[in-house]
Amino acid sequence: FFCDSPLKVAPKVVDSNSGSRCEVSIDDGLRDVTYVIGSEENDSDSTISVRVFKKSANEWVVPAVLGTKPVKSNGHSAVPLDETRILVIKSNSTSDDCFWFLEIDTPFVRDQKTRFRSEVAVVAWSKGVVGEAVKPVVISGPSGVGKGTLISKLMEEFPSTFGFSVSHTTRAPRNNEQDGVHYHFVERDAMEKDIRDGKFLEFASVHGNLYGTSVEAVEAVTDQGKKCILDIDVQGARSVRRSSLEAVFIFVRPPSFHELEKRLRSRGTETEEQIQKRLRNAEAELQQGNSPGLFDHILVNDDLEKCYQRLKEILSLSSSGSVVKNTENNNVSSASKGVDIPSKHSVSRHNQKVLIKCSEGGDSDSMLELSSIRGGAPCRTRGLKLNKQSFDDRKPVRKWLPSFVGWASVILEALLLKADIVGVKLNARERISD
Numbered sequence: 001f002f003c004d005s006p007l008k009v010a011p012k013v014v015d016s017n018s019g020s021r022c023e024v025s026i027d028d029g030l031r032d033v034t035y036v037i038g039s040e041e042n043d044s045d046s047t048i049s050v051r052v053f054k055k056s057a058n059e060w061v062v063p064a065v066l067g068t069k070p071v072k073s074n075g076h077s078a079v080p081l082d083e084t085r086i087l088v089i090k091s092n093s094t095s096d097d098c099f100w101f102l103e104i105d106t107p108f109v110r111d112q113k114t115r116f117r118s119e120v121a122v123v124a125w126s127k128g129v130v131g132e133a134v135k136p137v138v139i140s141g142p143s144g145v146g147k148g149t150l151i152s153k154l155m156e157e158f159p160s161t162f163g164f165s166v167s168h169t170t171r172a173p174r175n176n177e178q179d180g181v182h183y184h185f186v187e188r189d190a191m192e193k194d195i196r197d198g199k200f201l202e203f204a205s206v207h208g209n210l211y212g213t214s215v216e217a218v219e220a221v222t223d224q225g226k227k228c229i230l231d232i233d234v235q236g237a238r239s240v241r242r243s244s245l246e247a248v249f250i251f252v253r254p255p256s257f258h259e260l261e262k263r264l265r266s267r268g269t270e271t272e273e274q275i276q277k278r279l280r281n282a283e284a285e286l287q288q289g290n291s292p293g294l295f296d297h298i299l300v301n302d303d304l305e306k307c308y309q310r311l312k313e314i315l316s317l318s319s320s321g322s323v324v325k326n327t328e329n330n331n332v333s334s335a336s337k338g339v340d341i342p343s344k345h346s347v348s349r350h351n352q353k354v355l356i357k358c359s360e361g362g363d364s365d366s367m368l369e370l371s372s373i374r375g376g377a378p379c380r381t382r383g384l385k386l387n388k389q390s391f392d393d394r395k396p397v398r399k400w401l402p403s404f405v406g407w408a409s410v411i412l413e414a415l416l417l418k419a420d421i422v423g424v425k426l427n428a429r430e431r432i433s434d
């Protein structure tokens, strides 16, 4: 059972306890609460639990926990990063399941708090991912404009570059549509419950049905190192813009309203009533497509081939199939190796760096760099950098260097503390003489 306060200035050390019953307590000096991360003795839940202890009221609170929860491993440690989140490090877990962020006061959590009664504590999990992610692509436009056709061409030509975010919808499947491929076709009650549980990145009521992008739909594609394509309406695009997910936003326009109506009819998938509803909504969507700052690119789908070439240009794809300018480095492969934290380890944080020291001989220490992290709940927290160094690999001189640095910093801190006390005394003397 370990305590720490995020408000202390000095580097923090929180040791992990081995065994699946590991508990780590993080004391929040600001809000009069202690976060206890880990299981109780008779806890049968397979995920890491979170409880909150209100110190002044001397009572336990079970918070609303949003996001995908980490599955228990045989031990974990935790260190507060700032007043907004706590880093949880799972030991003996696979590399893509090692770093987790428990958000306690991020904008997402504050936003979600408004959905709950004010006295209920709200926290959210976000999985940490080593390396940068490729930006998803959001494609919007009125029904029948050709979004699906363009996306199919892209997926066909670049199957290993793009992955489709399979949305959830309450609408009935069309004849050619497969559950889990084109959409997850679900009942309204089930979808509304998942929305309440914070499983959706965005959702909207479109043409009388519910549609939504689950966090997992996007992250599953991104985790494979592929660019995720989202085919969503303008309301959805607006929500994604407001979320922590950074994406490229493209709006597809028809050459004319008449042509849009013609395409919608020739597709032959809707009843006359549905077509009329879609055309009415198309007018509003076309207007909203011009909203300043919402879409990065506007595509006019007149000639399909020309429009497709333009889309490829926007996405920096050459006609030969390779990515021309891949500025977003895909480090997914580097994320999937080099992390294996043993159950006996300790973590200490200084500014944006977290040192993970492994006490067992032969295990290498790791330095986790958090200065360029982005994203966050309800999605992944990406951009973690991890450097590993094995003590055994070090040259003799470098073996004693860390302890030398450690002692030097202790001495320096003691000197500074003394200087501080002297400074206070001097100040007091000056004030007296004033």
Ligand SMILES: Nc1nc2c(ncn2[C@@H]2O[C@H](COP(=O)(O)OP(=O)(O)O)[C@@H](O)[C@H]2O)c(=O)[nH]1
Pocket: 140, 141, 142, 143, 144, 148, 167, 168, 171, 202, 203, 204, 206, 207, 211, 212, 213, 231, 232, 233, 234, 235, 236, 237
């Ligand atoms: N906000 C949101 N809109 C979606 C989602 N999935 C599909 N849509 C939009 O819902 C609208 C209707 O989709 P659909 O019923 O497949 O008809 P279609 O676009 O005419 O093929 C389209 O504008 C889609 O872009 C989603 O997950 N979220």
Ligand SMILES: Nc1ncnc2c1ncn2[C@@H]1O[C@H](COP(=O)(O)OP(=O)(O)O)[C@@H](O)[C@H]1O
Pocket: 141, 142, 143, 144, 145, 146, 147, 148, 149, 150, 263, 264, 266, 267, 301, 302, 303, 304, 305, 307
């Ligand atoms: N540039 C185009 N010219 C003519 N027909 C098109 C063009 N793009 C798409 N279509 C056709 O229009 C219909 C609607 O396209 P679809 O991709 O289903 O639209 P959306 O997904 O935006 O609802 C389909 O029958 C498709 O074959």
